[in-house]
Amino acid sequence: MSKTNAGYFFEDYRVGQVLTHATPRTLSAGDVALYQALYGPRFALQSSGDVAEASGLPRGVVDDLITFHTVFGKTVPDISLNAVANLGYAEGRFLSRVQAGDTIRAESEVIGLKENSNGKTGIVWVRTKGFANGDRPVLEYVRWVMVRKGDVTAPAPETMVPELAEAVAAEALQVPEGLDWSDFDFDSSGEPHRFGDYAVGEVIDHVDGVTLTDPEHMMATRLWQNTAKVHFDVTARPDEQRLIYGGHIISLARALSFNGLANAQLLAAINGGAHANPAVAGDTIRAWSEVLDTARTENPSVGALRLRLVATKGAPGALRGEDGKYLPEVLLDLDYWAFIPI
Template identity: 70%
Template sequence: MAKTNPGRFFEDYAVGQVIDHAVPRTVSGGERAMYHALYPARHALYSSDEFARASGLPASPVDDLITFHTVFGKTVPDVSLNAVANLGYAEGKFLKPVYPGDTLRSTSEVIGLKQNSNGKSGVVYVRTRGLNQRDEVVLDYVRWVMVRKNNLDAPAPETVIPELSKVLSVDDLVIPEGLDFTNYDFTLAGEPHRFGDYEVGELIDHVDGVTIEEAEHMMATRLWQNTAKVHFDATFRPDGQRLIYGGHVISMARALSFNGLANAQMIVGLNGGAHANPCFSGLTVRAWSEVLDKAETSAPGVGAVRLRLVATKHGAEVGQLKGEDGKYLPEVLLDLDYWALMPM
């Protein structure tokens, strides 16, 4: 009897199905060190215990995207092992900071299904929760992924497309307990720009670029225990190339955004996201941001800024996102809409 797991195919999912994902993970300073080695990440709150304590936290949490990648990685063997592509995100809430020593696990519920017209694949919608060792939810988000069918004769399921909020309101955001930016040190943070210095509609060119390396993206995918075949197996795609994990592009773009948004310290909401075009090793990634909204919060000295973060191939124009047909331009790799916390 076969003991190996070929992964789930589209016909294996049903709306309402709950999947508890295997292999919980205790995060440590090692994840932080590796994350900062893979990406040019240098936001002060995630680099210094002392800076974090001065901001009202007990210590420096791990970067929010470490939490995201770790929780996401748990889901891959059960959700996207046989994926064609990860399509998008919505309703992402970072509910509690994660600190070295915390143990994370993931659970997902299937909330939608839609077979594609070609009959060879379909889109699966899941809501995933990441929990710590105290069973506290630290992250909650929805994603949808295109998954291949194994049995092409399997009947199409009833189409269920969940209704998802396009944008989280500021009242939906959870501010970490104790966070206080009234004594924020702008010199140590790296830039003087605060909440009041940003205007809705403003575009920020993050200037710097990073060339994606084959070895680094493979290290990142292994670090997050992401087992999707498209990232590892060069024979899995017709073009013989390994697809870069979309989260690798997210983290690269977020790190690049430090230049111009050094004080957008904590990600607390993920409104939506799309991996607009595939990314492969050898591409040079650049980034720009657009300020979409601003709001005050109840936390002392803390404002919330809604940002569109766009990752592009080298040579793309800042502010150029979609063509006249409404489709993403071929130079655009990522379109991410998120809320971040910033000193007033």
């Protein structure tokens, strides 16, 4: 009998199934440094221990996307090892901040299933929760994935598509305990723009671009212990190209968004997201954002911006064609809340 793990196929999932993911991972200053090297984010709160302390947070608070990628990576062997594509996100909330030295674990519950008409694949919805140092909640989100069937003759499960909120309500956002931006140092952050400087409907072209390479995305994917075959094995796709991990695109786009959103210091929630088209090495991506909403929080020094972040190989502001479908050059459409000083 084989001792190896071929991963879950679509017919292996059941609604209500709870998956406890291996392996807990302790984050270190080395992870933070490597993240900086891969993506180049410049947000002051995560770049400077002095800025973090002056904001009422501990030194060593890690970038929120490090938390996201670490939790996500834990889920891959059980959720998306045999995935065709990661399709989207919803109802994501950052519940508390992670520091270097924290140990992260994750678990997921299957909340929806739907076999595709081709009978060869199906969509699996899961709600994933990440915890630090045992049971402190740090992150939760829903994602849905298209997964291959191992046995195409296996009967289709009863279809259950979960009802998901369009966005996390502003009042449900978790402002970090102790956060105080009443005397925020805008000189250190690199831009003067604060909460009141952004208007709903405003579109921001982040100007800069980056060309994707296989070594960088494979290193990043290994960093998060993401074992999905399509990111490493050229025989896993008909075109024999490695698919760039969608989280790699998210982090690159977020880093690019610094130019125009330097003071959107902390991620608060992921309302929704779609990896609209695949990306491969050699693609050059740029990013633009649209302000979808603004909200004040119970903390008088902290506001929240609801932002659409788009990674694209095309022009800023272009998203969908006349048919309502994403343009082929659009790679990522991410709807999120971020905290910003008032």
